[in-house]
Structure formats: C-alpha cells, structure tokens
Amino acid sequence: MQPLASRMAVMTGEGALAVNARARELESQGRSIIHLELGEPDFHPAPPVNDALKRALDEGKDRYCAVAGVPALRDAIARYLHDTRGLNVSPDQIVLAPGCKLALFLAMMALTDPGDEVLYPDPGFPGYSSITLGLGGVPVPFELSERNRFQPDPDEIAAKITPRTKILITNSPGNPTGTVYTDDTQRRLAELAVEHDLIILSDEIYARILYQGNFVSMMSYPGMEERTLILDGFSKSFAMTGWRLGYTVAPARIVPALAMLAINSYTCVAEFSQYAAIEALRDPGGATPRMVVEFDKRRQQFIRDLNRIPGFRCQAPEGAFYAWVHIGDTGMTAEELSRIMLEDAGVAAIPGAAFGPAGRDFIRFSFASSTANLHEAVERILRASAAWQSTAVVR
Ligand SMILES: Cc1ncc(COP(=O)(O)O)c(C=O)c1O
Known part of the structure; x- marks a missing residue:
C-alpha cells in the first residue's frame, strides 16, 4: 500500500x-x-447576530459567493480595523477564511518554500511549528521566558535571523502566556523585519481581549504595511468559535495568492454566516x-x-x-x-x-x-x- x-x-x-x-x-x-x-x-453571540443569520437564510443567502468574502463584510472589517486599531486598510486587502487557523495555514502556504525559516514564539500556538514543518519549512523558535515577563527578546530573534529567514510570527495578546507585546518590543521587531526583509504574520485573534490599554497592531509600525499579514477572526473576540470565521489582511500583492488558495480549497465562506458577522462587528449592545x-x-x-x-x-x-x-x-x-x-x-x-x-x-x-x-x-x-x-x- x-x-x-x-x-x-x-x-x-x-x-x-x-x-x-x-x-x-x-x-x-x-x-x-x-x-x-x-x-x-x-x-x-448576542441575539442580534443569530437573528441576522436567520434573516440571511430566509433571504436565500445560502449560495456560493465571492471567493474573498462578500463585499459588505469586507467593508465592515476594514471599518472595524480602523475603529478598533486605527488601521487604514482597503476592503480589497481582506480575504475571509473558515477560521483563523485556516487563514494562517493558507497564508503560510502562500509564502513558505521548502527550507525557508520561520521564527515563531515558544511557547506558542501549536500550529505555527506544525504548519511550517508540513510545508517543508524550518521552524525556528524564539523563547518567551518568565524572566522577561514572556515578552519576545528582539536580541535573541536578531541572532536567529539567517539568509533563509522569511517569516516572523507574532501573537499579541499571546496564547498561552497572555502577553501583550510592549510598544518597544513591537517597534524593534518591526525594525528587524525591515532590515532583513522579513514578512510578519501577526496573529491578532485575541486583539479585543485586553485588560488594559489599547491594542496596537504590528501593521501600524513604519514600513510594516507592505510586509505584514494580520490573521484574525470571530472565534474569540465575538465568541463564535464554532462558526468558523476568520480572515487575513494582506498587502495587495499577496491577496491574489490567498484568493487562489481559497479557490483551490474552500471556495468561499458560508454566505449566511458572513452576513451575521457584519452584525457581530457592529456590536450595538457592546x-x-x-x-x-x-x-x-x-x-x-x-x-x-x-x-x-x-x-x-x-x-x-x-x-x-x-x-x-x-x-x-x-x-x-x-x-x-x-x-x-x-x-x-x-x-x-x-x-x-x-x-x-x-x-x-x-x-x-x-x-x-x-x-x-x-x-x-x-x-x-x-x-x-x-x-x-x-x-x-x-x-
Ligand atoms: C493564537 C491562536 N491563533 C489562531 C487560533 C485559531 O482560531 P480559529 O478558531 O478561528 O481557527 C487560535 C485558537 O485557539 C489561537 O489561540
């Protein structure tokens, strides 16, 4: 066999x-x-989200739909990222996926060639190393140590960058440590990315679950717009784990690759749940x-x-x-x-x-x-x- x-x-x-x-x-x-x-x-999810789902079904929104996501939801996500993270991204930079994890998987598939090195936090979400290995890449852990309040150490990361390093994965607030990267840490990581021409995969799935201060995306630092992919979704911030709704925000040059991978795998995200997601983002009841x-x-x-x-x-x-x-x-x-x-x-x-x-x-x-x-x-x-x-x- x-x-x-x-x-x-x-x-x-x-x-x-x-x-x-x-x-x-x-x-x-x-x-x-x-x-x-x-x-x-x-x-x-709040009752209006479920109501929006039922309404969408009653309206027949249960068809194949736009590969990258329905325009109304991509518009709503762009507005939401502006209002909650101060980002100015175009709806055209957003590609929906069935869950943040698949968004991560396909972003990595679009970017990783065999032998490419991927820096990722240890401890960290298990998918970072597993997906890298599955794609023939080389996972290179950087430590989040208790001594350093579980902040990444930019000096350690700098020492691990080689000519084969292509991707740096960040995750703030992080699973499993709950660390929110400091402004200084993020700034230094952004500088390293520019200096060494790295792509940042910024897993922002916990961005709204923050106990003090305002969330700052890796994409907001100088030079980051063209080299950051944000991975996010509705599982944690909107308590919609089973809905399987995630998205990538990518530089325009990378979006067609993500759409190509969507065409070759899930075709589109369930249309009715996308309309409900618009209501979740509006969140009028807080x-x-x-x-x-x-x-x-x-x-x-x-x-x-x-x-x-x-x-x-x-x-x-x-x-x-x-x-x-x-x-x-x-x-x-x-x-x-x-x-x-x-x-x-x-x-x-x-x-x-x-x-x-x-x-x-x-x-x-x-x-x-x-x-x-x-x-x-x-x-x-x-x-x-x-x-x-x-x-x-x-x-
Ligand atoms: C850091 C991190 N990224 C991504 C995911 C996956 O999210 P989703 O359920 O939307 O696929 C999780 C879920 O536990 C997570 O902790």
Missing part, C-alpha cells in the same frame, strides 16, 4: 484537543470534570466589552487563587483568557500534575510542552469559565495537592 505523504510524519496535533477527548471519556463514565483546557469563550469585563473579574480571582496552591506561580496575563502557571516548584512534571488534576481532581488543563519545549514546566488553564467553576477548580486542586505537598519547594 502506498504510504502517506511524508509531511504527515512531521505535523503535530493539539494538546488541548487530546486532553478534551480524555475529559469527555471520564465524563461519560459519570465523573464531574471542570473544563479549563479549551480556548473557547463560554459565551454565545457584547464584546461586556465579555471582557467578565473575563477580567475571573482573571483577578483565578490568578490570586492559583498562587495559593503549593508550588504554583502565575503572573496575571495582560490579554487573552489563559493562566500560564509555572509548576516546576511542585517537584512534579507538568504531565504528571495534569494527569493527577484530571484523573483524581476532575480539572482539565494542558501540560505546557503542548505549546513548545519552553513550556515544559508550565500548565495552561483557560479562565473562560464561570467564577463558580474556577473557584471549585482551585478547591479541587488544593485537595489533590496533598500528592505533591511533600515535594513542593517552599518559598
């Missing part, structure tokens, strides 16, 4: 999905599990800011409580909805600890190595869950912590 393509041996899955599968198995055996593993808001206020409450409670668990140490994230907890002082590995938490305590979270080798001593918890659930999760972990109390380093 013919073997699979060789890329299948180098691509990797996602730890979150594996933990979720085991958690569901335990639940089917009658166990109570608190799900803090998936990166999914526990909110749903659903997104209200969701962020609620996440902020949970963030404050959860980070405070996690730091009470012996051997756990966690900085408050500035964005996204993850607690990135250093667990090295428990004397256990993140894998052992995650297993005990899931199997004995009924709390599902992800060992940090799922986000890259630099995540080895960490565990990621999502706090997109009710304050009652988060409180109960900490109580359960505290009870289970007897298993590592004797080995924990006391500070």
Whole structure:
C-alpha cells in the first residue's frame, strides 16, 4: 500500500484537543470534570447576530459567493480595523477564511518554500511549528521566558535571523502566556523585519481581549504595511468559535495568492454566516466589552487563587483568557500534575510542552469559565495537592 505523504510524519496535533477527548471519556463514565483546557469563550453571540443569520437564510443567502468574502463584510472589517486599531486598510486587502487557523495555514502556504525559516514564539500556538514543518519549512523558535515577563527578546530573534529567514510570527495578546507585546518590543521587531526583509504574520485573534490599554497592531509600525499579514477572526473576540470565521489582511500583492488558495480549497465562506458577522462587528449592545469585563473579574480571582496552591506561580496575563502557571516548584512534571488534576481532581488543563519545549514546566488553564467553576477548580486542586505537598519547594 502506498504510504502517506511524508509531511504527515512531521505535523503535530493539539494538546488541548487530546486532553478534551480524555475529559469527555471520564465524563461519560459519570465523573464531574471542570473544563479549563479549551480556548473557547463560554459565551454565545448576542441575539442580534443569530437573528441576522436567520434573516440571511430566509433571504436565500445560502449560495456560493465571492471567493474573498462578500463585499459588505469586507467593508465592515476594514471599518472595524480602523475603529478598533486605527488601521487604514482597503476592503480589497481582506480575504475571509473558515477560521483563523485556516487563514494562517493558507497564508503560510502562500509564502513558505521548502527550507525557508520561520521564527515563531515558544511557547506558542501549536500550529505555527506544525504548519511550517508540513510545508517543508524550518521552524525556528524564539523563547518567551518568565524572566522577561514572556515578552519576545528582539536580541535573541536578531541572532536567529539567517539568509533563509522569511517569516516572523507574532501573537499579541499571546496564547498561552497572555502577553501583550510592549510598544518597544513591537517597534524593534518591526525594525528587524525591515532590515532583513522579513514578512510578519501577526496573529491578532485575541486583539479585543485586553485588560488594559489599547491594542496596537504590528501593521501600524513604519514600513510594516507592505510586509505584514494580520490573521484574525470571530472565534474569540465575538465568541463564535464554532462558526468558523476568520480572515487575513494582506498587502495587495499577496491577496491574489490567498484568493487562489481559497479557490483551490474552500471556495468561499458560508454566505449566511458572513452576513451575521457584519452584525457581530457592529456590536450595538457592546457584547464584546461586556465579555471582557467578565473575563477580567475571573482573571483577578483565578490568578490570586492559583498562587495559593503549593508550588504554583502565575503572573496575571495582560490579554487573552489563559493562566500560564509555572509548576516546576511542585517537584512534579507538568504531565504528571495534569494527569493527577484530571484523573483524581476532575480539572482539565494542558501540560505546557503542548505549546513548545519552553513550556515544559508550565500548565495552561483557560479562565473562560464561570467564577463558580474556577473557584471549585482551585478547591479541587488544593485537595489533590496533598500528592505533591511533600515535594513542593517552599518559598
Ligand atoms: C493564537 C491562536 N491563533 C489562531 C487560533 C485559531 O482560531 P480559529 O478558531 O478561528 O481557527 C487560535 C485558537 O485557539 C489561537 O489561540
């Protein structure tokens, strides 16, 4: 029998999905599990968004439609990026995709030749290295270390640039650390990109989930308009994970390549959901800011409580909805600890190595869950912590 393509041996899955599968198995055996593993808001779109979807269906908007997205939505996204990020992009620079992840995949496919080096954050979203490998590229991690408050270190990145480096992936606010890159960091990364003729893939999927200050896109720095692709979507900021709606904002010269890949894969994004997305962007009821206020409450409670668990140490994230907890002082590995938490305590979270080798001593918890659930999760972990109390380093 013919073997699979060789890329299948180098691509990797996602730890979150594996933990979720085991958690569901335990639940089917009658166990109570608190799900803090998936990166999914526990909110749903506001009623006007669902109404807009139904209206679009009633109006027969269920056909093949424009490859890059319906003009009304591309106009709305351009306006939204202007209003929320101060960007001046043309609707013609926007290509819709079924999810931010596919937008990322196809942007990388459009740009990566075998042997091209791709700089990406470690820990980071697992797709960055997996997709690079699948395309024959060379993933080159740069570390987000606790010492540096999980900010990228431009000096480290500069030292890793070679004549084969083509892409620098940034992700602010970042998964899994919640770091918002400082203005100085972004400025220096932009300067490196100009100096070495790099393309920046700026994953801005968490741009609206920010606990202080205003979001600044990598595209706003000098020289960045012609070399930045923004990857974003509706999954996190509008609680629309299952709708599969994402988009790329690209320099005009790259847009035809993205459209070509869309033609060769998904043809277009579901027409009716695009009309509903326009309503989500309008957000007259302020659903997104209200969701962020609620996440902020949970963030404050959860980070405070996690730091009470012996051997756990966690900085408050500035964005996204993850607690990135250093667990090295428990004397256990993140894998052992995650297993005990899931199997004995009924709390599902992800060992940090799922986000890259630099995540080895960490565990990621999502706090997109009710304050009652988060409180109960900490109580359960505290009870289970007897298993590592004797080995924990006391500070
Ligand atoms: C950093 C990052 N980028 C992209 C995605 C993918 O988003 P989508 O669900 O729209 O494909 C995620 C989802 O977890 C993410 O955390």
